[in-house]
Amino acid sequence: MKTKYRAWFRCFAGCDEVYELDEIIYRCRRCDSLLEVRHDTDALRQRGAQEWKELFARRWRSPSGPFSSGVWGKKEWVCPRVDDANIVSLGEGHTPLLHVPDFGGRIGVPDVHVKLCGNSHTGSFKDLGLTVLVSMVQQMRAEGKDVPAVACASTGDTSAAVAAYCARAGIRSVVFLPRGKISPAQLVQPVANGALTLALDTDFDGCMDLVQQVCSKNNIYLANSMNSLRIEGQKTVAVEICQQLGWEVPDWVVIPGGNLGNVSALGLGFEMMHELRLIDRLPRICCVQSAQANPLYLSYLKNFESFEPQTARETLATAIQIGNPVSLCKAVSTLKAFGGIAEEATEEELADACAQADRSGLFTDPHTGVALAGLIKLAGRGEIGPADRVVVISTAHGLKFAQFKIGYHWKELEGVESRRANPPVELPADYDAVVSAIFEHIEA
Ligand SMILES: *Cc1c(COP(=O)(O)O)cnc(C)c1O
Ligand SMILES: [Zn+2]
Secondary structure, three states: OOOOOOEEEEEOOOOOOEEOOOOOOOEOOOOOOEEEEEEOHHHHHOOOHHHHHHHHHHHHOOOOOHHHOOOHHHHHHHOOOOOHHHOOOOOOOOOOEEEOHHHHHHOOOOOEEEEEOOOOOOOEOHHHHHHHHHHHHHHHHHOOOOOOEEEEEOOOHHHHHHHHHHHHHOOEEEEEEEOOOOOHHHHHHHHHOOOEEEEEOOOHHHHHHHHHHHHHHOOOEEOOOOOHHHHHHHOHHHHHHHHHOOOOOOOEEEEEOOOOHHHHHHHHHHHHHHHOOOOOOOOEEEEEEEOOOOHHHHHHHOOOOOOOOOOOOOOOOHHHOOOOOOOHHHHHHHHHHOOOEEEEEOHHHHHHHHHHHHOOOOOEOHHHHHHHHHHHHHHHOOOOOOOOOEEEEEOEEHHHHHHHHHHHHOOOOOOOOOOOOOOOOOOOOOHHHHHHHHHHHHHO
């Protein structure tokens, strides 16, 4: 089926190079910069803002078919190049935006909402990007291109999503993981989905170097976040947030950052809505890093005038233990365009923020804890005030990081005080002992 919508890769450094979306290319051939996807906005403008809103709302309610996915319900904005028949979907997107007035009230910002991007097939927001990337590979294969496999380096969540979407499409996948540095749930996902799972004696950055070498010499498709097709799927989070707020724009969005693709995706989503007049202003964005892996934060302190890659130190927020983020330049330009700021969170701060939020009924992973800790700091110093509406991006499902929760509540986490630990109470099977434990709990 022909579509009038068109998108292409363009050099992010602005050297005017453009490439087709079905080219196997991740960096500009002329200047080696990252690429970004650009859309034919004149074609998109032929539908008015109100029409887009109604179309997206209709599709959100559709019970089945490709448009019932949160990503593919916005296909014209994401990747019009893929035919409907080649869409590889696992029902991603359309995740809840939860108002958490109880948690918000305690930190002096009652209008806090959490966007639960981890309520998804593989348990993280990575599904939003990988559905686009793997669908594009499916499209290329359907057109006779030789793409024997998809590969990625990962701190865990990307590999789970790559393996799941490739398995769904019947495409071989290879994942490069730092041995012993990811959670058991993350490791078992690609194993179960039939990926070749390479556990290597190095860190994420080491895996990244290797997978790039492998993919540049063989026509294996590289699924890392420098591949800007993923960003197109991820940017739908911004659109969903506005939809869920009745097309109002939050004052702040707070997001954890590692390789820094997601913060730029968020910015792109808001920019596209603004350009097509679905919204009339932009939020401010705060990107929060683990203090153990904080190169963006340190650069922010120097007004982005310089940047030092680092060797990331161990952190509970394993998915953002990254010292040399691939999408740094995109993140910096997003923060500059959105009155953005960067923050950092220590292990104690992120663990305590998780425990606080969990008491309000959430079940937060450590990366969401990093973002929540950042919010607590901004609220504490009055940067975010009681009248502000804030959205915190939750990037993964807490169940993927059960080990972290157990460590917290059993007080086994190094460098963490576990002030809100709530371990099980072990008792004999005795009526009086049980009743007195219950009343102690109720009256506490
Ligand atoms: C990938 C990931 C991040 C970081 O996203 P970037 O785009 O690399 O900044 C944060 N949290 C979780 C759970 C992730 O899987
Ligand atoms: Zn270029």
